[in-house]
Amino acid sequence: MTLPRPVLGSPLHLLLLLCSFALCGYAGVRLLDGDWFMIALWFVGAAVLHDLVLLPLYAAADRALVRSTGRWVNHVRVPAALSGLLLLVWFPLITGMVSERYAGVTALSADGYTARWLLVTAALFGGSALLLVVRVRRARGRGPSASG
Structure with missing residues (x-):
């Protein structure tokens, strides 16, 4: 058996x-x-905290979300992920x-960051809910009962 050659790519x-x-x-x-x-x-503490505590928590939350929302799960995942990313970046x-x-x-002034983050989070979830309503209405419009 021959080993594959490594791909080196272009000089650039x-x-x-x-x-x-x-x-x-x-x-x-x-940094050091x-x-x-x-x-x-x-760094080590952050990796351990993430891998042993946070990952099981949000994996369990995601499983519960998938069970409860079914195929519309991304209408909760996407705004939650974006809001979480904003919280992570602007936490202090x-x-x-x-x-x-x-x-x-x-x-x-650093005043107002909490209110703005909450407004952005509300807008993300509101926009996602609006998109969900539009998609559900379109899906019902294409159903077999609409043609009969």
């Missing part, structure tokens, strides 16, 4: 790959320049944990 692809590795290495060196032990501990400002530091660095 290899150059971009080497540049991305160099950039990641530089970022890693800069300070308190490297606490940073490494944070949404919770107000860094309001003073944010105001000191940017000279802008």
Whole structure:
């Protein structure tokens, strides 16, 4: 049995790959320049927390969602995922944990991030619900009872 040859790609692809590795290495060196032990501990703790606690929780929630909504599950998944991503990115400002530091660095107020995140979340779920209503009505319009 012969082993498959590795695909190397074009020279441009290899150059971009080497540049991305160099950039990641530089970022890693800069990140670990300070308190490297606490940073490494944070990464390991985040991975363990995600894999052992959060993943089973949202997998169970997704299974329950699939059972309860059936084929319309993505009308809940997509807005929930987008809202969760926004929460993940803006968590310190949404919770107000860094309001003073944010105001000191940017000279802008950090007020309103929670309300805006809630409004965006409501708009995502509202738009998804509206799309679901439109799709259900179209599906009922095409049914056998509509032609008879």
